[in-house]
Amino acid sequence: MPAEQPAPGGGRPAEPADFIFGLFWAVLGASIAWGSWTMDRLERQGVEPYAVPGLVPGLLGLILLVFGVVLALRGWQGRMARADAPPDEGAGDAGGKAEPWRTGLALLLVLGFVLGLLGQGPPFWAAAFAFVFLAIALFEFPERRANGTLLKGLALAFVVAACAAAAATFVFQDVFLVRLP
C-alpha cells in the first residue's frame, strides 16, 4: 500500500505537531471532565445520578482525554523515529501550499474587519467596502506589480468592493429588513 494511503490503524505517519496537539486534546478533555464532575447534579430536584446534566459532557471529556493521550503517544513515537532517520525537508509542512504572508494577511484582514470595524462605529457598507477593497488589492498586489497593471487592479478592486458592499447592504437591509451592525 502506498505511503499516502495508510492502512486503517496501521503505520500511519505521525505529524510533528501530533504530540503537542495530543497533549492539548488531553488537557482539554480532562478540563471538560473536571467541569462536568463539579457541575450541579440537581440532587435537590431528585435527579438520579445517571441522568445528571454533566454525564454526557463528562464522558465526552474522558473520551477526548483518551484520544489525546493516544495521539500524543503516537506523535512521540513518530518524533523518536524521525530523530533516528535522515532529515526530511518536507516534514512538518502542514500548511501545504500556504504562504506565511498570505496567511498573516488573511487573518489580519478578517480579524480587523470583524473585531475592528463591525459594530465599532463605521456604517456596515463602509466597513464591507474597506474589507473587500483591501483584500482584493493586497492579495493581487504582487502579481499586478509584476505585470505593471497596478492601477487597473486598484480600479477593479474599487468597483468590485463598491458593488459587493452595496449589494450586501441592499439585500440584507432593504429586502430582508435586517438592522446591520
Next chain:
Amino acid sequence: MFEGLLLLGKSVVSFLDFWSLTYTFGATLLGILVGCMPGLSATLAISLLTTLTIKLPAHDAILILVCAYVGTIYGGSRTAILLNIPGTAANAAACLDGYQLARQGKAGRAMGIATTGSVAGSIFGILCLATITPWLAEKALAFQSYEFFWLALFGVMMSGSLTGSDPLKGWIMGMLGLFVAQIGQDGIHALERFSFGDPNLAGGLSLIPTLVGAFGASEVLTVMSERFSRPKVHTVDSIIPRFRDVIVHWKTVLRSGVIGVYIGILPGVGEDMAAWSSYAAAKKASKNPEEFGKGSVEGLIAAETGDNASIPGGIIPALALAIPGSAPAAVLLAAMIIHGVNPGPMLMIQHPQFVYDVVAMNLLATIGMLFFGLFLVKPLLKVLLVPRSMIMPIVFLLCTVGSFAIASRLFDVYTMLAVGVIGFFLRRFGYQMAPFVLGLVLGDLLDKSFRRGLVLSGGELEPFFTRPISGLLAAIVLLTLLLNIPPVHRLYERAKQAVFGRFSRTPA
C-alpha cells in the same frame, strides 16, 4: 404505494409556479457556480444559503438549499475534468478519467458523460428517497432512546473514520463537535453547562453561525492563504451527451446508483466516499480495468453517478431518523429544524407531504442540472477565470452578514470567526471539519437519548447492547474503534489472510 404517488404528484404540481421555478433554476445555477470554484464546498454553499434564506418561507428556503446542494456536487465535475482540480471533494474520483479525456481533446464529451451520469445517479437516488424514506420512518417508530444514541454515535464515528486519512483525528473532531453541542442549557433539566455565566452562551453556540465558521470562514482562510494561479482551461468539443454511453454502461450506472444511495444512507459518510467506492467497484467489475485512470468513460460515469446518487441517499436518514447521511445533509437538517420542520420518525405521520416535497425538490434540481449541463456549459466555464482573490473576500463578507442576520447578534459573528480561525489551523494539521459538523448537529440527540435511555432502564446499560438494532450498531462502533488499533488491525489482517488465503489460488 398509490397514496405516495398521489402525494408526490401534488408536491410536483405545487412547485410549478413562477417563483418556485425561479428559485430552482437560480439556486441550481448558483450551486453549479460554487461547485466550479475549487475550495468552495457543498457544505459551505448550503450553510451560507441557510443564512441568506432565513427570512423566506420554509418550502422556498429548503427548495433553494436542495437545488444548491445538487448543483454544487454536479458543478465540481467541471474543474475536475478541465483543470484536474476537484471542485468539491466529491469530484476527486472524476479527475482520474475526466481530466485524461480532456487531455485527449474530449473535454466536451467528458462533461456530457458527467452530466448524464449525474442525472442518472440523481434519478436513481430520488426513486430510493421516495420509497425508502417512508419505509425507514415506519421502522424507526419502533426505535427508542437506545437506538438513537447509537445512531448518533455511529454517525460521528463513521464520519471520523472515513473523512480524511487519520481516523483518530476524525474522532477527536467528532467528540469536539459533540461537546460544543453540549454548551448552553441542557435539553432535559435546562441547567446551563459550560456557559461560565455569559448570557450569550446560555442558549449555546448558534448552530448556523458555527457551521458557517467551520465550513465557510475556514475554507475562505485556507484558500486566501494559498497562492492564486490563473487556470488554463482545456478547449471544449461538443457537450451534447451521448446517451449511448449510459445505455452501454447501464450495469455500471445501476451499480454506482446502489452504492451511492447505500453510502449516502450511512450516517456521516459523504458523496466523496460514494464516488470513490463506485469507481473502485466499477474498476473491479470492468472488462477493461486497465483503461481506468487513462480516460475511461466507464470510470467517469461510475464516479459521477455514485456521488449524485448519494445526495438523495444522504437526505433519507436525515428525514426519517433526523440523522444526516453527510456533512451537507447535516446542514440541510439544521436548516429544516430552523424553519420549523422537525425531521424524524414522526415526520411521516405529522407531515407526510413534506417528505414528497423534498423528493419533488430533488427532481426539480435534477432538471435544472440537466438544463444547465446541456445549454450553459461554455458560459459557465467563464467562472473558472474569475480570480479567487476577488471571490473569497465576498464569500467572507456573506459569512459575516449571514451569521449576523439570523438573530441580529454580533456574538454570532464572533462565533463564526472564532470557529473559522480555529478550523483553519486545525485543517492545516489534518483535522477534518465534517465529523465536527456531524457532532455539532447530533450532540443534543446523543445527550438526550443516552440519559433518557438510562432513566428508562433505571440506570442499567444492558438495553444499549441487548436490543437487536442497538446491539448491531454498538458492535459496528466498537469494531470500528478496535480495527483502528494497530495490533488489533494486524491480528485482523493476519486472520483474514489465513481464512481467505486457503480459498484463493496462488499463481505458479
